[in-house]
Amino acid sequence: MDHYTDQTGYQAIRAQIVWLFRAGQPPGNHPFGAYFTTLPRSTPNLAQRLRIPRSKTQFVFEFSDVGDLTSLPGGRGRYIYYSPKDYDVAQPRQQYHGPT
Amino acid sequence: MSTAIGGIDVTFRTARAGFRTSALLDALLDFWPQCQFQVADESQSQGVVALLAVPTELDTPEFFVYRDAHSVGEWQRLGSSPENANTMLHFLIEDDPADAKELQVTLVVDDFTPEVSAIVEALLSALATTGDGPPGNGVSSRINYDAQLRELGYGFDRHQFYDLLDETRRLFYSTWTADELACHPHEAQLFCEIVRKRCGAPVPDHIVMKGLFNSRKRKRPLA
Numbered sequence: 001m002d003h004y005t006d007q008t009g010y011q012a013i014r015a016q017i018v019w020l021f022r023a024g025q026p027p028g029n030h031p032f033g034a035y036f037t038t039l040p041r042s043t044p045n046l047a048q049r050l051r052i053p054r055s056k057t058q059f060v061f062e063f064s065d066v067g068d069l070t071s072l073p074g075g076r077g078r079y080i081y082y083s084p085k086d087y088d089v090a091q092p093r094q095q096y097h098g099p100t
Numbered sequence: 101m102s103t104a105i106g107g108i109d110v111t112f113r114t115a116r117a118g119f120r121t122s123a124l125l126d127a128l129l130d131f132w133p134q135c136q137f138q139v140a141d142e143s144q145s146q147g148v149v150a151l152l153a154v155p156t157e158l159d160t161p162e163f164f165v166y167r168d169a170h171s172v173g174e175w176q177r178l179g180s181s182p183e184n185a186n187t188m189l190h191f192l193i194e195d196d197p198a199d200a201k202e203l204q205v206t207l208v209v210d211d212f213t214p215e216v217s218a219i220v221e222a223l224l225s226a227l228a229t230t231g232d233g234p235p236g237n238g239v240s241s242r243i244n245y246d247a248q249l250r251e252l253g254y255g256f257d258r259h260q261f262y263d264l265l266d267e268t269r270r271l272f273y274s275t276w277t278a279d280e281l282a283c284h285p286h287e288a289q290l291f292c293e294i295v296r297k298r299c300g301a302p303v304p305d306h307i308v309m310k311g312l313f314n315s316r317k318r319k320r321p322l323a
Contacts, residue, residue, distance in 0.1 A: 003104055028108040029273050029287065035104035044141050047179030048164055048190065051107035051208060054179030073275050074111040075162070075192025075206030082105075 001036050001065040001081070004050070004100070010059035014097055019061055019089040033082035036069060041100045050080070062096040063089045106180050107208040110220060110272055113196050114227040116203050121158040124191065125151065125165065127226040131219050134168040140190075145172045165189045185210040189219070212272070212290040217297050224271075254301040261299065262315035268295055269312065278312045 003021055005013065013019050021034040039046055047054040070084070071077035125148045128135055138145035140162035148165065151158075166172045171187040178184060190208035197204075207223065209216050246258050254261060272294060273281055281288050292308045 005104070026105050028106060029276065030105060030109070031275060037104065044143060045138070045164070045176075048175055048188065049140060049162075050105055051180045051190065051210070052104065053181055054177070056104070057179065072105070072109070074109040075194055075204065076109060076208065078192070078194070080105055 001038060001063055001069070002040065003034075003036050003061045004046070004052070004057045005059050005061070006053075006055050007059060009056075010061075010097070013061060017091060019063070019094060019097075021061075021083070021087045021089070023083065023085050023087070030072065031082060031084060033070075033084045034087040035080065035082045036087075037081070038065075038079045049076075057100055059098065060096070060100045061089070061094075063093045064095060066093070107190070107210060108212070108272070110207045110209065111204060111274060112207075112224065112227070112271055113199070113202045113204055116201055119203055119227070121160070121163075121191075121193070122152055123226045124223055125158075127222045128165055128189070128219065130222065131215065132165070132167045136166040136169055136172050138164045138166065138172065140164060145169075161194060162190075162192045165191070180210070186213055186216055212294055214293070214297070217294050220294075221297065248307060249301070249303070252301045252303055252307075254299055254303065258311070258314075261311055264299055265295060265308065265312045265315050268298060278316055281312070282309060 003013075013021065021036070023032055023034045025032050026035060037050060039049060041060055043049065047057050050057070068083070069081035069087075072080040072082060125135075125137060129148060129152075133149075135148045136145040137148050137151050139160050145164075145166065147169075164175075165188070166175065167187040171184060174181070174184040175188050186209065192206040192208075194204050194206075196202040205227065207220065209220070212220075249256075249258060249261055268291065269276070269278065269281065273287065273291065276284075276287075281291060288309065289305070292303075292305045295308050296303055
């Protein structure tokens, strides 16, 4: 499971031993939450698929999925998941963080 | 908070039998005559006009349609941005988990501008989607509600108007209740605009929203 972000977001999240992904209200008609995706770094047209600025795909946090996230309703639920509240990822689950 | 998702997802179902991606693309040409088609996993795009000239059926579960070649470049360079908003439509097509005879089509847009709303209407017509669920019985309503709809030029009764409201909410705001929609003024405004376009009458916002709340009070017959 991945979370993409820009440099500012990257610096903020990596500063803590336990990664904390804060929930918020995304644009559009989506639930309040912290959002993640199973799309890997090598995915073609990643920004288009997530519909975010390309700058927000410059950095990534990768962690193991434990099945506690909810898939987005609709077709993009194949690869977009969310937590309705702030989401912690402790060190044993952390796999990679850095530039994409 | 990092924004890890954007766009508005509109999901609707259509019969698997007879479904053609080319019908969607053909409908889009009326709005974007120079639009470009791109398979989601590929880097290259091609003009829809040229694509449809080749008599082979498209069978891709995820693709983008850009307004024109310039938009392709801008999305590749910037991703989503205010400058290129509403110049790309994202389609995902998959089996409907509830019905093997139907497909689930998801369309992702940026905003419901008048053009995008018209495009969505055209796509729905192209697919000839059907709504789900039986019509409601309706409950007693103030007599002047029907009269108001008639005065506005709406050609059907309040029950059919309520059905339209229900369907519109399910299509465009499927994860939101009527209460949640009412608590988001911007989205409620967009919802009202979509309803006006769909019903072809200048129904004021307050009648749309009252109708939405009235419609949920209706008792439905047991299946």
